[in-house]
Amino acid sequence: MLREDLAAGAPNGVIGDPARLRAVSRLGLGGGADPAFDRIAAIVERLIDAPVAVVTVLTADRQHLPGQVGLPAPFAGTREMGLEHSFSRHVVDAGEPLIVADVRDDARMSDNLSIRDLGAVAYAGVPLTDSDGLVLGTLAVMDREARKWTPSEIALLVELGEVCSSELRLRIAREIADEARRHAESAHDQLILLGELTDALAGTMDIDAALTKLGHLVAGRLADWCFIALADPSGSIRHMSAAHHDPAYAELAADLTGRARQSDLKPLLRDVQSAGSIRRDDTGGGLLRAKAPELAAAAAELGSSSLLLVPITAPVTKRVLGLVLLANGAVPFTGAAEQTAAEVGRRAGMAVDNSRLYGHQRHVAEVLQQSMLPDLPIVDRIDLHGRYLPAQAGAEVGGDWYDAFAQPDGSLMLAVGDVSGHDIEAAATMGQVRNLVRGDAYGRDDAPGPLLAQLDRALHGLHVPAAATAVLARLRREGDDYLVSFANAGHPPPLLLRPDGEVEIWWETPEPLLGLLPRDPRTTHLRRVPAGSTLLLYTDGLVEDPAHLIDEGIARLGHVLRGAPTRPAEEICTKLIKTAPRRDDDIALLLARLL
Template identity: 70%
Template sequence: MNGGSIRGCRAGNLARLKRPGGDVLRGDLVEKAAGGVLGDPARLRAVGRLGLGAHADVAFDRIADLVERLVDAPVALVTVLSADRQFLPGQVGLPEALASAREMPLTHSLSRHVLEAGRMLVVEDVRADPAMRDNPAVHDLGAIAFAGVPLTDSDGHVLGTLAVMDREPRTWTRSEVALLVELGEICSSELRLRIAREIADEARRHAESAHDQLSLLGELTETLSATMDIDKALGRLGEMVAGRLADWCVVALAEPSGIVRHVSAAHFDPAHASAAGRLAQLAADAPREMKALVAAMQRTSGPIRRDHADPKSLHTRMTTAEIAEIAERLGFGSYLVAPITAPVGRRTIGVLMLVNGVERGAFGEAEEGTAAEIGRRAGLAVDNSRLYGRQRHVAEVLQHSMLPELPDIPGIELHARYLPAQVGAAVGGDWYDAFVQPDGSVMLAVGDVSGHDIEAAATMGQVRNLIRGDAYGRDDEPGPLLSHLDRALHGLSMPAAATAVLTRLRRAGDGYDLTFSNAGHPPPVLLRPDGEVEVWWETPEPLLGLVPRDDRSTHRRRVLPGSTLLLYTDGLVEHPAQLIDDGIARLREVLLGNAALPTEDLCARLLTTVTRRDDDIALLVIRLT
């Protein structure tokens, strides 16, 4: 137990006692304090749960005061011993310096001998005791007589003592010893109650943390699967993790070649957002450290966790001094690095680095498991994104190979746009076409095969070619041509359902004769030379490929030079929350008064009306001169 000073000890000795990291703890005593009973992990866990550091505790001060009065001893103490310090949550009789400091090194602890013995010690004169006589407390504190009873937890670990000291040799009476033992039991009961409460609180916090981490994993899965833009997804991942699993984090992703292609950082405190962004930028511009971190992850079998990190060491490990400065400013007390792993082969393709400042504390096993799971889910998202990228490239090449090169026709200016959807395989069944007949008339078509995948694009190519092959060289109007296409789709057993507008345009005098047929498609729109807009609504007719129809209608219009005809697919005008009429109304507003606008600029303006890109868009603009 600790030797509390009696009155009259020297100020220099007291200063040595209250200094937490003083040079008095060394040699054999250091070795004993670091190991044995003092260093028992289970005992230290119990001490940690008490939370009794270098500060007074009202309950234990009262017990010390009661002991001092009942035993009539100059000094009474309630002590708790860590691995290297003795804390004094309860005391009476110590000089002011120690009474305020509430701690001392183990070199001056007489209670340490109670802990090591595991039983009560009663000493009339410590100067005659071989184990205690060399204790500095004898000289520095004037501790001569000592009696201490161990304070234990429910598992029997000695956590501290209830002790009394006198500055003169003293024979402790049987009643004094019995009283000390009885009050020691009261102290032990209080310690056990506090440990039980802390264990219950730990269980509650663990349950809450587990729930929060499960919620985090669910939200991350939803976020990662909501977009194929992996840079956006990983940036969002960091924002979600910061504050819920760590103070701040860094996410880095490497290409198969080893080149770091993505670095993002996030901090839970918005005030540090710019610093985190700057750190990510520096790491991306000088990626040696990130490459080394990825390589280190590839050499290990799991996460790397450091409970105590020295921020000063960053300055020797980082080639860019500003990175170390920012990391130290953000807080670098502990860290946890988990690999981002590809689902096939479990290859490490990136890292998730979680960092806590000193105030938040170290990471535990629960956080380590959650970080590892986040790395696995992020790896799956990265793999899906790369697969999507490859599919997107193939689909776009396929789509553009099927879209025709528009012909150069005197008096008719053609301009077309195709925009793939921003979801799915980035390709679908939308198409446009224009070709000149042997008689000089021009066939124009826009259509949409149902579906948003490579199969839809392949079917679209077949339908477009059927229209071309059937219509070329024939004088039939668009209605009969679409009826014949309907029969061909059924006769060839093509699993296609498509909308289409087919138009024949003929020069006639000072203008144009235009005929068209509409199979379930959005109506053509005409911008007249005077700037007015016509929407060619007609009675709806069924889609191609559903039920063969022999009487599809042909509609006729007279079109003046200077007019602009707009054929388009529904991706330009449809929205799940709106009627198609609303989308066409938006087109009309853009077109009104813009008869002289170049067709390329007109296309660009029309595309700005699109509010949602979850469908392909095919757009064919025909300017008649």
């Protein structure tokens, strides 16, 4: 019966919810491939090692596939299928992840046509949601044999599902902004103002700076002066700013925010929230006097015969996030000004929402990056410390990594590397490279040079799309000293702080990066190191600066080490990071104190 209903195109339950379908339509995905979602599907397929990975978005009667890896024809070409092929519809209906080891044993799914047409047997899918929590589709993987999905695989799917949901929400927000722009009706100068506002709000993710700039753009063009307040989710005011078009009133405008801090703005915010739209007051500030008397007293000094109280609203949820108070001293506001003011509130709300989405996306990406970094082993007479810092520019993570693991023979392997790129793909590839290093080196007594050569062959043989630099080292205790053997594939040289405070820079003849052309053999270098020394491995983000030679950056690290032979290792790591000349590249470092 269910299959007949679906074939007839009858909306069923949550699938046909009008609000959900409106959100889906705002995505404008069409029926083709989407590069962003294809990349996410490819990452999922590689990390979970499933033959099929898909990003789905469901309409009332179809399942669209903007991202996919592993689907057969014709679905890989058409990028859509009927709901009779959809396992994901159950995720949309339930609003929660669906993890099934064998769909043939599940009464809800045993007659699904994907079992026959795709050979699907195991399924795991997590919901993709908009800002209202409506489930638009799924991020899912399928296997062609029964499979018990592990907790780590499910956790990774959930994390990447959050990244995917953030992309959907940003697209919906952009579409809502486009709808607002298409329907805005205002005078020519007000249209110019809105364009400048959009540029100002889109030019920074610092919402405090953006709202302050908004005030200065509006004052003198839409109103004589304005006051802006933004609340946090608990309702407490987290931002206030004011601007006047006349520089002579700058001090009074600044005083406005001070007086507002003495006033309880929550009644005013509640009034805006209950109205849900612009409140107009041509009584000389009577509304302010009733709701925020301290603010009203300051407003009277600036001139407030005509007021507009504009809500700052989230673009999707329509939740009131704050308010913009526009005031004229003598001239009443026109109807066109009201419409433009409403648009100012909407655009401010979109900027606030995007800033929060950006923060969430960055957090998810950083959690993914950190989850790929190891817990350093506890080794007798060797004190290990690692640090990773993502680039400050943008929301990206990257391919920098460090690792250390003990061998059964008592030696210790150290590795630091840098996969090219500063995004989630680089982070995912980094995870593969790090695991290949571990898997290939563990339990073997090969020197680092042959191990890196084998890693090169594995990258090519397994078609891992990596171009990476790396240093791989093995530490062995030998009498009172340590024997360090290492190989360097295009990476900055290790540094050694000796017990007497001298610093050695282990320059060697450069060898090519990993992942270009397999190189056999690679060279192993040997050093005898006295106990009490400190060995530093690091990535180029710690030393590179476009305005200077890399030698200068490495010399700077040497200066920090030379001045801290007896300092705690954590303190040395902090001092090293503070020397970085710029933060638009990731940084990874590994410090080994040989006791």
